[in-house]
Amino acid sequence: EVEIEYWQYFFDARVEAMEQLIENFEAANPDITVTMTHFPYADYRTKVAAAIPAGEGPDVVQLFYGWLNDYVEADLIQPLPADVFPAEKIDAEFFPMVQAMKDGDAYWALPTAVRSLALFYNERLFEEAGIEAPPETLDEMMDIAAKLTKRDGAGNLTQVGITAGMTAQDHHWWREGLIRQMGGEPYLDDYQTVNYNSDAGRAALDMYTSMFTGDDAVTAIGFMDEPQAAFKAGRAGMHIDGSFRIGSLNGTRGLKWGVTELPATADGTRSNYSSYWVNAITTKAEGEKYDAAVKFMEYITSDEAMQIWLDVVGELPAKPSVGLTEENANDATFGPFIRGLAYANTTKFANESAQRQLMVEMVERITLQDMDPAESLAIAAEAEQKILDEYYAD
Amino acid sequence: MAELALRSLTKAYGQTEVLHGIDLEVADGEFVVLVGPSGCGKSTTLRLIAGLEDTTSGAIEIGGRDVARLEPAARDIAMVFQNYAIYPHMTVRKNIGFGLRASKLPRADKKERIAEVAEILGMTPLLDRKPSQLSGGQRQRVAIGRAMVRDPAVFLFDEPLSNLDAQLRTQMRLEIKKLHQRVGTTIVFVTHDQVEAMTLADRIVIMKDGHIRQVGTPSEVYRNPADTFVARFIGAPSMNLIEGRADGARVALASGGEIALARGGGDVLLGVRPDDLHPVEGPALIEGRVTVQEPLGPETLIYVETSAGEVIAKADGRVPPAVGSTVRLGAAPEDIHLFDRQSGLALA
Amino acid sequence: MAELALRSLTKAYGQTEVLHGIDLEVADGEFVVLVGPSGCGKSTTLRLIAGLEDTTSGAIEIGGRDVARLEPAARDIAMVFQNYAIYPHMTVRKNIGFGLRASKLPRADKKERIAEVAEILGMTPLLDRKPSQLSGGQRQRVAIGRAMVRDPAVFLFDEPLSNLDAQLRTQMRLEIKKLHQRVGTTIVFVTHDQVEAMTLADRIVIMKDGHIRQVGTPSEVYRNPADTFVARFIGAPSMNLIEGRADGARVALASGGEIALARGGGDVLLGVRPDDLHPVEGPALIEGRVTVQEPLGPETLIYVETSAGEVIAKADGRVPPAVGSTVRLGAAPEDIHLFDRQSGLALA
Amino acid sequence: MTDAPLTEIPERVKPSSDALLAKPRRGPRDNAQVIRWILLFLGGVLMVMPIAYMISTSLKWPHEVYNVNLIPDEPTLENYTYVLEDGRFYNWFWNSLIIATLTTISNLFFDSLVGYTLCKFRFPGRTLVFIAILSTLMIPTEMLVIPWYLMSQQFGWLDSYWGIMFPGLMTAFGVFLMKQFFESVPDDFLEAARIDGLNEFQIWWEVAMPLVRPALAALAIFVFLGNWTAFLWPLIVTNSVEMYTLPVGLSGFGDEADVAWELIMTGAAISTIPTLIVFLIFQRFIIRGVVMAGLKG
Amino acid sequence: MQFYRNLTLRQKQIAWAWAFLAVPVLFYTVIRFYPTGNAVLISFQEWNLLGSRTWTGLDNYEKLWNDPEFWTVFVNTFQYLILGTPISLVLAFIIAYHLDKLRFGHAFLRMLYFLPFMTSAVAMAWVWRWFYQPVPIGLFNNLLASVGIPQVEFLNSVDNALPSVLAPAIWAGLGFQVIIFMAGLRAIPVSYYEAARIDGVGWWVQLTEITLPLLRPTIVFIVVFSSIGFLRIFDHVFNMTTNNPGGPLNSTEPLVLMIYQTAFTSFDMGYAAAQTVVLFTILLIVSLLQLWLLRADR
Numbered sequence A: 001e002v003e004i005e006y007w008q009y010f011f012d013a014r015v016e017a018m019e020q021l022i023e024n025f026e027a028a029n030p031d032i033t034v035t036m037t038h039f040p041y042a043d044y045r046t047k048v049a050a051a052i053p054a055g056e057g058p059d060v061v062q063l064f065y066g067w068l069n070d071y072v073e074a075d076l077i078q079p080l081p082a083d084v085f086p087a088e089k090i091d092a093e094f095f096p097m098v099q100a101m102k103d104g105d106a107y108w109a110l111p112t113a114v115r116s117l118a119l120f121y122n123e124r125l126f127e128e129a130g131i132e133a134p135p136e137t138l139d140e141m142m143d144i145a146a147k148l149t150k151r152d153g154a155g156n157l158t159q160v161g162i163t164a165g166m167t168a169q170d171h172h173w174w175r176e177g178l179i180r181q182m183g184g185e186p187y188l189d190d191y192q193t194v195n196y197n198s199d200a201g202r203a204a205l206d207m208y209t210s211m212f213t214g215d216d217a218v219t220a221i222g223f224m225d226e227p228q229a230a231f232k233a234g235r236a237g238m239h240i241d242g243s244f245r246i247g248s249l250n251g252t253r254g255l256k257w258g259v260t261e262l263p264a265t266a267d268g269t270r271s272n273y274s275s276y277w278v279n280a281i282t283t284k285a286e287g288e289k290y291d292a293a294v295k296f297m298e299y300i301t302s303d304e305a306m307q308i309w310l311d312v313v314g315e316l317p318a319k320p321s322v323g324l325t326e327e328n329a330n331d332a333t334f335g336p337f338i339r340g341l342a343y344a345n346t347t348k349f350a351n352e353s354a355q356r357q358l359m360v361e362m363v364e365r366i367t368l369q370d371m372d373p374a375e376s377l378a379i380a381a382e383a384e385q386k387i388l389d390e391y392y393a394d
Numbered sequence B, C: 001m002a003e004l005a006l007r008s009l010t011k012a013y014g015q016t017e018v019l020h021g022i023d024l025e026v027a028d029g030e031f032v033v034l035v036g037p038s039g040c041g042k043s044t045t046l047r048l049i050a051g052l053e054d055t056t057s058g059a060i061e062i063g064g065r066d067v068a069r070l071e072p073a074a075r076d077i078a079m080v081f082q083n084y085a086i087y088p089h090m091t092v093r094k095n096i097g098f099g100l101r102a103s104k105l106p107r108a109d110k111k112e113r114i115a116e117v118a119e120i121l122g123m124t125p126l127l128d129r130k131p132s133q134l135s136g137g138q139r140q141r142v143a144i145g146r147a148m149v150r151d152p153a154v155f156l157f158d159e160p161l162s163n164l165d166a167q168l169r170t171q172m173r174l175e176i177k178k179l180h181q182r183v184g185t186t187i188v189f190v191t192h193d194q195v196e197a198m199t200l201a202d203r204i205v206i207m208k209d210g211h212i213r214q215v216g217t218p219s220e221v222y223r224n225p226a227d228t229f230v231a232r233f234i235g236a237p238s239m240n241l242i243e244g245r246a247d248g249a250r251v252a253l254a255s256g257g258e259i260a261l262a263r264g265g266g267d268v269l270l271g272v273r274p275d276d277l278h279p280v281e282g283p284a285l286i287e288g289r290v291t292v293q294e295p296l297g298p299e300t301l302i303y304v305e306t307s308a309g310e311v312i313a314k315a316d317g318r319v320p321p322a323v324g325s326t327v328r329l330g331a332a333p334e335d336i337h338l339f340d341r342q343s344g345l346a347l348a
Numbered sequence D: 001m002t003d004a005p006l007t008e009i010p011e012r013v014k015p016s017s018d019a020l021l022a023k024p025r026r027g028p029r030d031n032a033q034v035i036r037w038i039l040l041f042l043g044g045v046l047m048v049m050p051i052a053y054m055i056s057t058s059l060k061w062p063h064e065v066y067n068v069n070l071i072p073d074e075p076t077l078e079n080y081t082y083v084l085e086d087g088r089f090y091n092w093f094w095n096s097l098i099i100a101t102l103t104t105i106s107n108l109f110f111d112s113l114v115g116y117t118l119c120k121f122r123f124p125g126r127t128l129v130f131i132a133i134l135s136t137l138m139i140p141t142e143m144l145v146i147p148w149y150l151m152s153q154q155f156g157w158l159d160s161y162w163g164i165m166f167p168g169l170m171t172a173f174g175v176f177l178m179k180q181f182f183e184s185v186p187d188d189f190l191e192a193a194r195i196d197g198l199n200e201f202q203i204w205w206e207v208a209m210p211l212v213r214p215a216l217a218a219l220a221i222f223v224f225l226g227n228w229t230a231f232l233w234p235l236i237v238t239n240s241v242e243m244y245t246l247p248v249g250l251s252g253f254g255d256e257a258d259v260a261w262e263l264i265m266t267g268a269a270i271s272t273i274p275t276l277i278v279f280l281i282f283q284r285f286i287i288r289g290v291v292m293a294g295l296k297g
Numbered sequence E: 001m002q003f004y005r006n007l008t009l010r011q012k013q014i015a016w017a018w019a020f021l022a023v024p025v026l027f028y029t030v031i032r033f034y035p036t037g038n039a040v041l042i043s044f045q046e047w048n049l050l051g052s053r054t055w056t057g058l059d060n061y062e063k064l065w066n067d068p069e070f071w072t073v074f075v076n077t078f079q080y081l082i083l084g085t086p087i088s089l090v091l092a093f094i095i096a097y098h099l100d101k102l103r104f105g106h107a108f109l110r111m112l113y114f115l116p117f118m119t120s121a122v123a124m125a126w127v128w129r130w131f132y133q134p135v136p137i138g139l140f141n142n143l144l145a146s147v148g149i150p151q152v153e154f155l156n157s158v159d160n161a162l163p164s165v166l167a168p169a170i171w172a173g174l175g176f177q178v179i180i181f182m183a184g185l186r187a188i189p190v191s192y193y194e195a196a197r198i199d200g201v202g203w204w205v206q207l208t209e210i211t212l213p214l215l216r217p218t219i220v221f222i223v224v225f226s227s228i229g230f231l232r233i234f235d236h237v238f239n240m241t242t243n244n245p246g247g248p249l250n251s252t253e254p255l256v257l258m259i260y261q262t263a264f265t266s267f268d269m270g271y272a273a274a275q276t277v278v279l280f281t282i283l284l285i286v287s288l289l290q291l292w293l294l295r296a297d298r
């Protein structure tokens, strides 16, 4: 009789899905009990960071992929046993971005699901404006956005064509989407060198700022406080967001929405960003518990678990074999995300929030201080490089 | 300086009337003392005169002018409060000067006036102290100074001495008396201490429960109290009251014994002040056993248990009757007061 | 009950010594009053006896036992504080019972004891009131009750009456006197009011600046004050002091005039109490102009401006000399006190 | 003179409100009163505007949350049902209640004990102790959380009421407040009790404490409020959903970048009720209590 | 016991005092001073919470000195103090002054003003944030628009963001200050005002020459505690700008928020500790200065 503990952050659907998984797992392994604890999302990281180093907390923990390095370095998690999780097999079966979790021959952690970005649009507003199909390219997107933008008599925006705000998902879209689509490469040296202070970076930034600057702006930063709020309230025509948004949009009354892949460039270039939460075994788990934890890990990274996760949470399976089934890939809702995974990249962050903050400030310098975009871009690049240097220094 | 008149003054707080029609005329330069037990409405009367409260009905005239609707500052009065109301954060100079704060006098004149008042009150060396550095009597003088500096037509004092200890009280009493003799302003002075009232007043106003019971000079109210309340209130220790029956020629005491008195009739109370009641050899008014002695120096108060209750008498200070001994007490007929037992009013 | 002895008691706060060696023996059942001006160390003495402060040197014995190191509660004393220190949050019953809080008596006995004390003090109907619902005198009685209930060997009172108004003060004074007569406990009573001291004490202890100036019965200290301080402190209004020179047979006053007195010698102060100084027709001690009259009822105090300064005298209450008139004042030789002008000590 | 119990507003102070209340004045002063009342009322309305919106939002369906209207188009109690139907809500509410109550009691006890000692005893180190305690106000909780966590873990206090409570058992604010309040308790009261044979602890507990009851009431409100809304530390120290306090539990109404404001508002509205009750019970004491502290520097 | 009996009163007092203080002193030592000392120690170390600590000497302080963000934050922090303390003081005083003069219904009004103090900071921050939005949802801008005044950017502006964040903080704390002021006002004897009325001075002189001087201790009390409050401001700023902590270009970021972010999003505990030590020093200096002022006129 072994009892192991599992931690994740609190979100109704995730908790529900995990409860199902645990139930199934316990049915198959009657001698193992799994207790799940969850914490508010906003403070999950703090909580985990306080608990795990103190030797408290779970045997199996869910971590954001970007945090993993720190935990590895501090010896807080242990590698997955190669016999149960052979590297070659995982390399082959999972989406390639998962390989960021690999160190030599061993994987440190594995996700159940992954997520990517797509373009949500408000079907009712599209209908009203007589737009028939969602945009395929960036230009089309801008055209449609212009049509959907409404102003009051004083010229104040009352409805935006598309939402904007680096504080939400736009910084991912800009980094891994727009820059690559403009022919650039945001980072070099395995994300240790900033490379977006370039023509492509400049073009991506111009493209992005053109949405909310000038007289023909189709949006405003901070319109209705938060982008998803504007979209949920039906005051934004389009909105770029992650697959995790699906659940909350589904629950919004009076909102009819569709989703499509991120727009391509005129020449059809696409790029997307993907991220994921991984599960890892902490160093706390020893002996019997370790064995039980391995079994549990095995189950929650199984095909069955991934499908349950997709059905309940709406997050995308981490294996193409599960995700890219005919049914899933053509699903009206999940399809665009799953298809996006194929051309997605995953940023390796040193300090995600700090790096995001630099993007936010880059835009603020332009909008609030009228700084030349090139200059602002250079400042951001330099600052981000500093963060990376500091992080990789030792 | 001015005369002051209250006409049928009443005052009610909400539903409760606390003054039931006060009529009083104060002559210019007169020193009138309002006296009475706690809660009888003395302060209320004073506050109405000052304009700190609205009258409910009746009129107040100062110097012939109806002031009922005037702001306190426009009434040409000054008031000294029981707790002095001197500002702890200001020096003596500023406190005194505060009385002139609203005046339009030139600055130099104000200074001069403050200096003058300080001189009169003997406060000149203390002008730069804060109240916390003053003794009780000095604080009192600051409060008076602040009132004096305005040179008002009427001074109002609300128990200005009750916070002082016995010795200071005696001394300040004298100073106020002298002040009045010097400046001659009309003064209305409130106290519940009858000794203060007696020693200070030109006329005493004795109040009870919102009514005036008697108005008169100190010796009038002492010698001819209008009723038992006044009789007992004025004079310490209080007048002894003994039940009796008068038939127009003599009064028979309930405790036995009688005395020839061609006054009154029916059920009476016979009043004798302890000061007038002495151990006598001859025919006595009443007799009893001495229970307590209080030597006062030249005399000794004796408390005598009689069949009519305890009475207080005064005996010689050197050879007072011993405690436990029986004494016979008598008084001169002219020192005996008669009151109607029902109404308490004095019988002529 | 027990006798109390203080032996060379001194007390210093930091560097300042405020008691400079107090020696006093109080007999069992005696009522001793400590009297003196503010700051003379009366309260300090009392607090040392009570054990609220450490002694600096000297010994305190109660009932023959040295109590210097005992807790206040172990000294078998009770104390009544100037502001009563009765607890506003407790009923009268609880307040009185608080004196037994630490006692090991059975509950029923405690109840009985409280009832008994309440009865003695006439507080039985008020037992369930809170202090805020009591008058000043009643509060005072509660404080006394709390002390009484413990049935201590020695009662200590620290100016228990000074917060009361004049009339209540007289009344409570009497009650304390009666209480002492009934229970017979040793009492040490502090006041700065000499009238209180005179009326209450078996013996009076007059203190000044941390020294005892005189100990004696009320009439001793009144009649034979040991020095000018005691002479002026006891008796109100204060004794008049007039400068003079004695040659063993007569005293020549600095203001002119002289009087036959076969006492003392050299520069003296001649003391006469206002009570003993009256307007006379014949040979006078001193003469002057009346400046102020204070009618007290049977008598009138007159303030007389003389060449030796202001003196106070007593005149008849009915026909006092008018203000402004000149009076000649005289006193009986046996009422005249002589003091050495340098040391202030009385000359026999 | 000064024998009025110090725990009550001195007599002379009362008329400023009560006496004036009893006495309707005529004339221009009356108008001034009305104007003053109206202005203060308008100010008060402005003050509670955000709270009105909080309640309004809690009565809205999610899609209406972002509208400006104060009166919901379609008012619903759905949010309340949702929050209250969640069995854990009661659990969290109960945890919060117990923790806030116990912490309050502890603060009342210890803060006043320390305040009393610093106020009424003369002993070497007094000033030092006072300044040291006061200086604890200068460190933000955020920085103490980690050491506390390690400490809790070492002593096995994690995930327990004790663990949540221990850092707040005493506060410098309370000590300072109580110290001020005890200044107004006359020493005579304490000495009288000493003569009656009480020991120092009994004197404090039976004599001094009842005399500062109003102050204790004021402190109680502040401490209760502080603990009722405490978030960071309860979050860090709890490991199981059952041990969450209300604020920690309610903060779960959000995910990675989206927050269910209508539920947050509902939770906030509900969790204001106990504090409101505590305030309504004690508000009269606050006024009195702080009066007594006199704050007389 | 025998030993205790032989002590002098003063010695007994000392013994009791320390007996009373024993538990609290132990508590403060373990729960407050030890972690504080720890923070000082950490400020000389590098520690990311997950790994081990390494000594770095004064590196963290040097980094702080050279960090432009720190200086922005430093200025912001003092802006909160310099704006917040006087504004809330004046507002609270005006409200308390008039509430005190009111003859009816002031218990009800008092509650209106005290309510904000009791409500959840998170929820209220959102309402305020939402009030500040541009049209179509922002209440303030809608009001402005309805009277034809151009839109004001509140939160999304480098200049307006800090005052905009400060307003709810002042709003929330106002009730507490009002209550304390009212208490202070009530402790001033009425006879002071009556005497002044008889002397014929106007309300302004009464206010400036009687009320304010006599209220000085209350004022200093509020100044000390609200200064500590504004120098430690965190909740309101954090909740007002959750998606962009510290406001546009850090224009609203106070020191405590910087500490929080350094500690819990960057996990640079050493650096956070150094900032904490700086904050502690500032607070101690400001408070002791104010307390000294409080004593000055004792």
Ligand SMILES: Nc1ncnc2c1ncn2[C@@H]1O[C@H](COP(=O)(O)OP(=O)(O)OP(=O)(O)O)[C@@H](O)[C@H]1O
Pocket: B013, B018, B036, B037, B038, B039, B040, B041, B042, B043, B044, B045, B192, D015, D019, D022
């Ligand atoms: N503001 C008020 N509201 C209601 N009743 C009041 C008010 N002020 C005074 N009273 C009542 O009016 C009566 C007279 O009070 P006042 O203060 O005039 O008495 P006083 O003679 O001055 O007594 P004291 O000697 O105690 O000062 C008392 O019964 C008192 O309770």
Ligand SMILES: Nc1ncnc2c1ncn2[C@@H]1O[C@H](COP(=O)(O)OP(=O)(O)OP(=O)(O)O)[C@@H](O)[C@H]1O
Pocket: C013, C018, C036, C037, C038, C039, C040, C041, C042, C043, C044, C045, C192
């Ligand atoms: N705690 C103290 N510290 C320093 N000096 C003190 C202290 N208590 C009393 N004193 C000083 O000791 C002297 C005697 O004080 P005490 O209280 O015994 O006077 P008192 O005779 O009772 O006067 P009062 O009649 O004013 O009560 C005074 O000068 C006083 O200033």
Ligand SMILES: [Mg+2]
Pocket: B042, B043, B044
């Ligand atoms: Mg009065």
Ligand SMILES: [Mg+2]
Pocket: C042, C043, C044
């Ligand atoms: Mg004394």
